[in-house]
Amino acid sequence: MFGIPCGWFIPGGWEWIIVLIVALLIFGKKLPGTMRSIGKGVVEFKKGLKGVKDEVDEVEEEVKKIDDKDVDRT
DSSP, rough: OSSSSGGGOOOOOOHHHHHHHHHHHHGGGGHHHHHHHHHHHHHHHHHHHHHHHHHHHHHHHHHHHHHHHHHHHH
């Protein structure tokens, strides 16, 4: 559309190294703590998703039990 190749937006090997250097310059000693916080956030997010999935599975089991009772009555 604008004449810019699609691969132009995807960073390669050297670009990632430059990004890491810039991140180190910006965050410095705070970078390990920041990464640790991000990791903890991801873990909590996954726990939340698992909890929601467990609740959905429980509701599905209850619905199946109700359906089975209705089928037995007829």
